[in-house]
Amino acid sequence: MRTLLVVAGAVVATFLTIAQFGTAGWTRPPILAQQHGYRGTGMDQIQTKAGAAALKAANVAPAPAEPVEQGTEKAGATYQNVQVLKDVSVEEFNRLMTSMTEWVAPEQGCTYCHNTENMADDSLYQKKVARRMIQMVQHINTTWKEKHVGEAGVTCYTCHRGQPVPANIWFENPGPNYKTAFTPRNNGQNMASASVGLASLPYNTFAEYFGKKDVDENVIRVNATTALPESKGKPIQDAEKTYGLMMHMSSSLGVNCTYCHNTRAISNWEQSTPQRTLAWHAIRMVRDLNGDYIEPLTGTFPANRLGPTGDAPKLNCATCHNGQNKPLAGAHVVETYPELTQVTADAGAAPAQDKAPPTAPAPAPQ
Numbered sequence: 001m002r003t004l005l006v007v008a009g010a011v012v013a014t015f016l017t018i019a020q021f022g023t024a025g026w027t028r029p030p031i032l033a034q035q036h037g038y039r040g041t042g043m044d045q046i047q048t049k050a051g052a053a054a055l056k057a058a059n060v061a062p063a064p065a066e067p068v069e070q071g072t073e074k075a076g077a078t079y080q081n082v083q084v085l086k087d088v089s090v091e092e093f094n095r096l097m098t099s100m101t102e103w104v105a106p107e108q109g110c111t112y113c114h115n116t117e118n119m120a121d122d123s124l125y126q127k128k129v130a131r132r133m134i135q136m137v138q139h140i141n142t143t144w145k146e147k148h149v150g151e152a153g154v155t156c157y158t159c160h161r162g163q164p165v166p167a168n169i170w171f172e173n174p175g176p177n178y179k180t181a182f183t184p185r186n187n188g189q190n191m192a193s194a195s196v197g198l199a200s201l202p203y204n205t206f207a208e209y210f211g212k213k214d215v216d217e218n219v220i221r222v223n224a225t226t227a228l229p230e231s232k233g234k235p236i237q238d239a240e241k242t243y244g245l246m247m248h249m250s251s252s253l254g255v256n257c258t259y260c261h262n263t264r265a266i267s268n269w270e271q272s273t274p275q276r277t278l279a280w281h282a283i284r285m286v287r288d289l290n291g292d293y294i295e296p297l298t299g300t301f302p303a304n305r306l307g308p309t310g311d312a313p314k315l316n317c318a319t320c321h322n323g324q325n326k327p328l329a330g331a332h333v334v335e336t337y338p339e340l341t342q343v344t345a346d347a348g349a350a351p352a353q354d355k356a357p358p359t360a361p362a363p364a365p366q
C-alpha cells in the first residue's frame with residue numbers, strides 16, 4: 001500500500017511539474033534582471049531575454065527622411081490654405097508631408113488627408129485632425145520638453161506607428177449594460193477591464209484621471225500623511241482607483257512598481273526614483289493633451305470614430321510608450337524635424353501651463 005502511495009505521489013508530482021510549464025504564470029528562462037534601486041531594496045526589473053528582444057524589435061524608430069535644400073519660399077506664401085506651417089520653407093513642408101504620410105497613413109497615402117483635386121481643401125476630417133495633431137506635437141516638444149519628453153521628443157510615429165488610429169487609445173467606459181439587480185452599486189468592480197490588468201478594480205480610471213484637465217491635484221494620493229488619523233481619510237474605493245491607474249502605468253511602460261517606488265514607502269518621494277517625477281509630470285501632460293487637443297476635436301471626428309458615450313478617442317501612457325520605458329527605445333526622433341520642435345502658429349486654445357506640484361510631499365524637481 002505504501003509503495004503504491006509513493007508511486008502515485010510521484011506520478012502526480014511529475015504531472016504537476018510538467019503542467020506548471022504550460023500555465024500563464026510561468027516564464028521561460030533565461031531571465032534578465034536589472035537592478036533599479038539601491039542594493040537590497042529589491043527594486044529590480046524582471047524580463048525574459050526573449051521578451052526583451054521581441055519588444056526591442058517591435059519598437060524601432062523609422063529612419064528620418066532625406067534632408068532637403070533650405071529654400072527661401074515659405075509654405076504660407078506658396079500654398080493657399082496653410083495655417084500652422086506658414087513659416088516653414090516649401091522644401092521642409094513637403095518633406096514633412098512625405099514623413100507624415102509614412103508615419104500615419106503609409107498604405108492610404110496623401111489621399112488619406114487630401115482631396116487630391118484640390119490640396120487646399122479641408123473637407124476631409126483627417127486633414128483637420130492632422131492640423132491639430134501638428135500643433136499638439138509642437139506643444140509636446142516645447143512645453144513638455146523639460147518635464148517629460150526631453151531631447152528624444154515625439155513625432156507622429158511615436159503614437160501612430162504607421163496606422164491612422166494608434167494601437168492604444170481609450171474611451172469613456174459606460175459600465176455594465178445589464179441591470180445590476182441585487183447589487184445596485186458595484187463601485188465599478190468585478191468587470192474584467194484590460195485597462196487595469198483584468199483585475200477586479202474600478203474600470204473607468206482613465207476618465208477619472210486622464211480625461212479632464214481640472215482634476216484635483218491630490219486625487220491619486222491615498223496614503224495617510226500623518227501617523228495618527230486627523231481626518232476621515234479617503235475611502236478604500238479611491239485606493240482601488242489609484243491602484244488601477246498604477247497598473248496601467250506599469251504595463252504601459254513594461255515595468256513593475258519598483259521602477260518608480262520603493263515599495264516599503266510607496267508615497268515617499270525621497271525614496272522614489274527620478275522616473276517617478278517624470279511620471280508625475282506625464283500624468284499632467286496626458287490630461288493637458290486630452291483636454292486641449294483631443295476633446296475639442298470631438299465634433300470633427302465622424303460618429304464611427306467616437307466611443308459608446310460619444311466621446312473622442314483619447315490617449316494614455318501606452319499611446320506613446322507601447323510597452324517600453326522610453327518610447328522607441330529612447331530614440332531622438334525630432335532632431336531633423338525642427339518644424340516640430342517649435343510652435344509655428346498661435347496654438348488656438350490657450351495651452352495649459354503645467355501646474356506646480358501639490359502641497360508636500362511634492363516631487364523633487366529634476
Ligand code: HEC
Binds near residue numbers: 082097111119120
Ligand atoms: C496625415 C494627414 C496628411 C497627409 C497623409 C498628407 N497631408 Fe498634406 N496637409 C495636411 C495638413 C494638415 C495640411 C495643412 C497644414 C497647415 O495648415 O499648416 C496639409 C497641406 C498640404 C499642402 C498645402 C495645400 C494648400 O494649397 O494649402 C500640400 C501641397 C500638401 N499638403 C501635400 C501633401 C502631399 C503631396 C502628401 C502625400 C505625400 C500629403 N500632403 C499628405 C495633412 C496631410
Ligand code: HEC
Binds near residue numbers: 100130
Ligand atoms: C501623443 C500621441 C499622438 C501623436 C504624437 C500624434 N497623434 Fe494623431 N492621433 C492620436 C490619437 C489618440 C488619435 C485618435 C484616434 C482615432 O482617430 O480614432 C489620433 C488621430 C489622428 C488622425 C485621425 C485618424 C482617423 O482616421 O481617425 C490623424 C489623421 C492623425 N492623428 C494625424 C497625426 C499626425 C499627422 C501627427 C503628427 C504631426 C499625429 N497624428 C501625432 C494620437 C497622436
Ligand code: HEC
Binds near residue numbers: 224
Ligand atoms: C512610472 C512610475 C510609476 C510606476 C511604475 C508606479 N507608480 Fe505609483 N505613483 C507614481 C506617481 C507619479 C504617483 C503620484 C501621483 C500623483 O500624485 O499625482 C504615484 C502614486 C502611487 C500611490 C499613492 C501614493 C500616495 O501618496 O498616496 C500608490 C499607492 C501607488 N502609486 C502604488 C503603485 C503600485 C502598487 C504600482 C505597481 C502596480 C505603482 N504605483 C507603479 C508613479 C508610478
Ligand code: HEC
Binds near residue numbers: 152283
Ligand atoms: C506624448 C508621448 C508620451 C506620453 C503620452 C507619455 N510619455 Fe513617458 N516618455 C515619453 C518620451 C519621449 C520619453 C523619453 C524621454 C527621454 O528619453 O528623455 C518618456 C520617458 C518616460 C519615463 C522615463 C523612463 C526612463 O527609463 O527614464 C517615464 C517614467 C515615463 N515616460 C512615464 C510616463 C507615464 C507614467 C505616462 C502616462 C501618465 C507617460 N510617460 C506618457 C513620451 C510620452
